[in-house]
Amino acid sequence: YVENAAALVAEQVPGIDAILVGHAHTEIPEYRVKNKATGKDVVLSEPLKWGQRLTLFDFELSWVKGRWSVAKVAAKVLNSNTVAEDPKITGLLSDEHRKVVAYVNQVIGTSTQAMSSAEGPVKDVAIIDLINHVQAETVKGALAGSQWAALPVLSQASCFSRTAAIPSGQVTIKDAAGLYPFENTMEARLLTGAQVKDYLEYSARYYVQTAPGAPVDPAKLTNAEGVPDYNYDAVYGLVYDIDIAQPVGSRITGLSFQGKPVDPAAQFVLAVNNYRASGGGNFPHVPQAKQVWANSDEIRNTIIQWVKAKGTVDPAQFASVDWRLTRAGVAVF
Incomplete structure (x- = not known):
């Protein structure tokens, strides 16, 4: 699975001067890749999401032998909030804008308490449990009556945003x-206990190795080797510790299911998003695993429909601390 294919295209396909890229979840004002065939630089740029920035490519042309050719390319990003709104554009979009604002402000239920994702990268928090609970419940319902109905359902979720919040009320x-x-x-894939452990070990590379007794700064504990938050998964339905004093690959301890150590040969169904299932983040086993169910509905819509159907979101019914960071058996937090 190639996460950033544009750089490979720039490197391997001759005749490209610049590429406007997307989906890297980061801002790239100017990134240069040398093309292997021509030796020339290809300039890549990605502006920040939601129209916050605009990429400006600057091409210098030269007239050689009766034709124009590109002599130099540069790129930069511009702040979209430094210019006045164009009344023509805002006039065209004002009706749609009103409708979208009205739609997103619709009340779909109530919550018995406030939930936040702020500590999601380092702690098992209720708001991530909510995503996982909805996914697991959806897959269990979909597999009812099938040959897979008796298998335990696990679920993966990432802390996509550290500012996500569900208010009380x-x-x-x-x-x-x-x-x-x-x-x-969402999809459901068949994994063994041994494969689930491998998956968790791979996920746990997200943490910076920290010796027992060394000071812990939560802000510096995550994103080791540049792993983004969306490529760290918590798995719901199991209990386990992540020993961050250990090297990558030897961090998962006390892995258990319903109070018993996980049998490496046991079968589990993993509720997983299509990005993971197609190899996103290069997590092991899942892309090759048997698919037992899939759905074309966006997960966010599934969460919205679940809240609507329940009416009340009560973390006491689904949230529990099932994983924690440790060092030599001692909890970090």
Whole structure:
């Protein structure tokens, strides 16, 4: 699975001067890749999401032998909030804008308490459990009556946004959608206990190795080797510790299911998003695993419909601390 294919295209396909890229979840004002065939630089740029920036490519042309050719390319990003709104554009979009605002502010239910994702990268928090609970419940319902119905269902979720929050009281579509900003859909894949452990070990590379007794700064504990938040998965339905004093590959301890150590040969169904299932993040086993169910509905819509159907979101019914960071058996937090 190639995460950033544009750089490979720039490197391997001759005749390209510049590429406007997307989906890297980061801002890239100017990134140069040397083309292997021509030796020339190809300039890549990605502006920040939601129209916050605009990329400006600057091409210098030269007239050689009766034709124009590109002599130099540069790129930069411009802040879209430094210019006045164009009344022609805002006039065209004002009706749609009103409708979208009205839609996202619709109340879909209530929550018995406030939930936040702020500590999601380092702790098992209720708001991530909510995503996982909805996914697991959806897959269990879909597999009812099938040959897979008796298998335990696990679920994976990432902390996509550290600012996601569900308030106490009224919950809107905006609150629920903020939990899942991507258009991912859901699948169910068949894994063994041994494969689930491998998956968790790979996920746990997200943490910076920290010796017992060394000071812990939560802000510096995550994103080791540049792993983004959306490529760290918590798995719901199991209990386990992540020993961050250990090297990558030897961090998962006490892995258990319903109070017993996980049998490496046991079969589990993993509720997983299509990005993971197609190899996103290069997690092991899942892309090759048997698909037992898939759905074309966006996960955020599934969460919205679940909240609507329940009416009340009560973390006491689905949230529990099932994983924690440790060092030599001692909890970090």
